[in-house]
Amino acid sequence: MSVIAPQKSTPVSRPSADATHTVRLRTRLMRYRWLYLMLLPGLVYFAVFKYAPMYGVTLAFKDYVPFLGWNESPWVGTEHFERLFTSPDFPRILGNTLFLAFLHIVIVFPAPIVVALMLNEVRRSILKRMIQTTIYIPHFLSWTIVASLTYLLFALGDGPVTVLAENLFGSSFAFLTDPEWFRPLIIFQTLWKTTGWGTIIYLAALAGVDASLYEAARIDGANRFQQMWHITLPAIRSTIVIMLILTSSNLMDTGFEQIYLMTNSLNRDVAEVFDTYVYFTGIAQGQYSYSTAIGLFKGVVGLILVFGTNWLAKRFKQSTLF
Amino acid sequence: MAVKKTTAASRAFDVLNVGALIGLAVVTVLPFLYVLAGSFATETEIDARPFFLWPREVVTDAYDFIFSTDAFVRSLVITIGVTAVGTVIQVMLTFTMAYPLAQKRLPGRRVVINLVVFTLVFGGGMIPTFLVVQSLGLLDSYWALILPMAINPFYLIIVKNFFQELPEELLEAARIDGCSEIGTFFRIVLPLSRPIVATFSLFYAVAIWNDYMSALLYIRDTSKWTLQMFVQQVTVSTDMSNTLGRIDANFVPPEQGVRFATIVLATLPIMLFYPFLQKHFAKGILIGSVKG
Numbered sequence: 256m257s258v259i260a261p262q263k264s265t266p267v268s269r270p271s272a273d274a275t276h277t278v279r280l281r282t283r284l285m286r287y288r289w290l291y292l293m294l295l296p297g298l299v300y301f302a303v304f305k306y307a308p309m310y311g312v313t314l315a316f317k318d319y320v321p322f323l324g325w326n327e328s329p330w331v332g333t334e335h336f337e338r339l340f341t342s343p344d345f346p347r348i349l350g351n352t353l354f355l356a357f358l359h360i361v362i363v364f365p366a367p368i369v370v371a372l373m374l375n376e377v378r379r380s381i382l383k384r385m386i387q388t389t390i391y392i393p394h395f396l397s398w399t400i401v402a403s404l405t406y407l408l409f410a411l412g413d414g415p416v417t418v419l420a421e422n423l424f425g426s427s428f429a430f431l432t433d434p435e436w437f438r439p440l441i442i443f444q445t446l447w448k449t450t451g452w453g454t455i456i457y458l459a460a461l462a463g464v465d466a467s468l469y470e471a472a473r474i475d476g477a478n479r480f481q482q483m484w485h486i487t488l489p490a491i492r493s494t495i496v497i498m499l500i501l502t503s504s505n506l507m508d509t510g511f512e513q514i515y516l517m518t519n520s521l522n523r524d525v526a527e528v529f530d531t532y533v534y535f536t537g538i539a540q541g542q543y544s545y546s547t548a549i550g551l552f553k554g555v556v557g558l559i560l561v562f563g564t565n566w567l568a569k570r571f572k573q574s575t576l577f
Numbered sequence: 578m579a580v581k582k583t584t585a586a587s588r589a590f591d592v593l594n595v596g597a598l599i600g601l602a603v604v605t606v607l608p609f610l611y612v613l614a615g616s617f618a619t620e621t622e623i624d625a626r627p628f629f630l631w632p633r634e635v636v637t638d639a640y641d642f643i644f645s646t647d648a649f650v651r652s653l654v655i656t657i658g659v660t661a662v663g664t665v666i667q668v669m670l671t672f673t674m675a676y677p678l679a680q681k682r683l684p685g686r687r688v689v690i691n692l693v694v695f696t697l698v699f700g701g702g703m704i705p706t707f708l709v710v711q712s713l714g715l716l717d718s719y720w721a722l723i724l725p726m727a728i729n730p731f732y733l734i735i736v737k738n739f740f741q742e743l744p745e746e747l748l749e750a751a752r753i754d755g756c757s758e759i760g761t762f763f764r765i766v767l768p769l770s771r772p773i774v775a776t777f778s779l780f781y782a783v784a785i786w787n788d789y790m791s792a793l794l795y796i797r798d799t800s801k802w803t804l805q806m807f808v809q810q811v812t813v814s815t816d817m818s819n820t821l822g823r824i825d826a827n828f829v830p831p832e833q834g835v836r837f838a839t840i841v842l843a844t845l846p847i848m849l850f851y852p853f854l855q856k857h858f859a860k861g862i863l864i865g866s867v868k869g
């Protein structure tokens with residue numbers, strides 16, 4: 256699934272017998288004129304909303320003064336980066352981001368694979384379809400809805416989950432404000448929202464497995480787990496690797512909306528990640544240059560991760576994205 | 578499946594497996610059923626019972642209150658409008674840009690594709706984008722909810738790949754018959770792409786509908802708040818009277834019930850479209866993965 260792979264084919268050359276080149280060129284350009292016209296609105300979009308902000312990262316090396324504008328604001332070199340790397344916030348935010356990323360890879364990433372394998376073993380297709388239809392629902396809901404449900408279910412004192420936990424364990428729980436519970440809640444939310452939908456890509460890969468392989472394995476006396484281990488898993492291995500590359504290259508993207516909505520003054524120490532830190536220092540406090548520097552640091556690490564994971568995959572002779 | 582023997586172990590596996598999956602499905606829907614039941618319950622019942630799936634006494638106080646304030650209906654109308662206009666713009670921009678990029682004979686196409694792909698792995702980030710939006714004078718404008726995400730580069734590449742798979746002879750035939758490039762696009766290519774247009778319309782529509790960050794960044798005027806902003810204000814922040822803008826000393830709004838009902842109302846539109854969404858989204862995810 257090399258969706259973002261560059262095309263390897265070269266433009267089709269059209270050798271002509273006797274038409275002169277100039278005439279051909281002119282007629283072709285006449286045709287292209289309309290194609291270029293169709294390209295134009297999109298190009299403007301990418302220039303304004305993607306490449307202008309990329310030029311805007313120069314702010315990270317300047318001291319942005321609103322009335323001077325982007326170009327006239329004075330250069331300050333790497334001052335903002337020095338401030339970031341020496342700030343006590345930095346190790347905390349880096350740690351929080353990496354910890355969440357680690358939990359994501361270890362818990363969230365394998366979940367849809369496991370559920371897809373389980374769904375694959377369900378023989379009754381009606382039952383299978385009903386389960387699929389149900390577990391896909393949360394994918395379509397916004398993070399605000401997910402956060403709202405969490406606030407209701409885990410509310411201090413009278414949330415259903417809180418009451419249940421307090422009855423089971425006999426102690427009181429402050430799920431929403433206790434820093435200890437921030438990461439479990441985030442991972443639980445992500446599992447709830449993404450696991451069902453995540454199975455689709457694996458189920459599609461599983462649908463292509465040759466049924467006669469199972470037949471042969473059964474005749475050889477393989478039980479269900481052995482069939483799963485030796486036939487099903489190898490069949491989806493390349494899909495797993497590609498999804499792992501995609502996931503690892505996005506490690507720094509902790510999901511702004513989700514984290515922002517679950518952050519409060521009591522759990523901020525463990526909740527703050529790069530995305531929310533950029534928001535609070537930049538938008539809320541107006542330190543545009545400093546927050547741009549933080550964003551740039553995050554972007555560069557992300558870029559390194561994309562090419563790094565892709566390079567690793569190439570070394571292990573797996574399918575790559577580029 | 579004729580050779581298959583059902584052993585006791587295999588049957589036990591099936592029971593456990595199906596049991597676990599049904600458990601997963603129940604965990605998925607239970608919060609909704611609880612919220613739905615709570616939205617029709619009295620405040621005293623919500624306080625008294627920690628969990629229930631059917632209220633003892635069915636009341637519509639919460640809904641009556643929400644609809645009696647302007648805030649909810651206004652945010653709903655705004656969100657519907659932004660989603661409708663935004664989706665049309667996004668789909669038009671994406672498809673008209675993808676078509677020329679799919680023409681292998683177009684000089685310069687490679688450069689543009691590389692520039693697009695690069696935006697997938699690197700971006701200016703939140704603050705420079707915010708400053709661009711600000712300098713365009715789009716703060717507190719509904720366009721700020723649409724234009725900064727007018728083209729999803731990922732979708733653009735997928736649509737381009739789809740166009741490349743259209744039979745070349747067909748487009749050639751249209752050209753020979755004297756159809757212009759733009760005519761070919763509108764009269765031949767788009768009608769052939771109707772299913773994928775539907776799929777990406779839904780992708781874009783759901784993204785705008787659910788978008789919270791753009792409103793948080795770009796909309797300061799509370800009278801322009803979108804539905805997601807409204808939901809966040811009512812359920813996550815505790816400042817309800819401020820949001821709903823109705824302060825009456827003699828009237829106490831059913832606060833808990835309002836939270837429940839807000840979630841139900843915000844989820845309802847997605848649920849109504851869910852059958853379409855599921856079908857088209859699943860297709861879309863697989864369109865993206867057929868290549869290679």
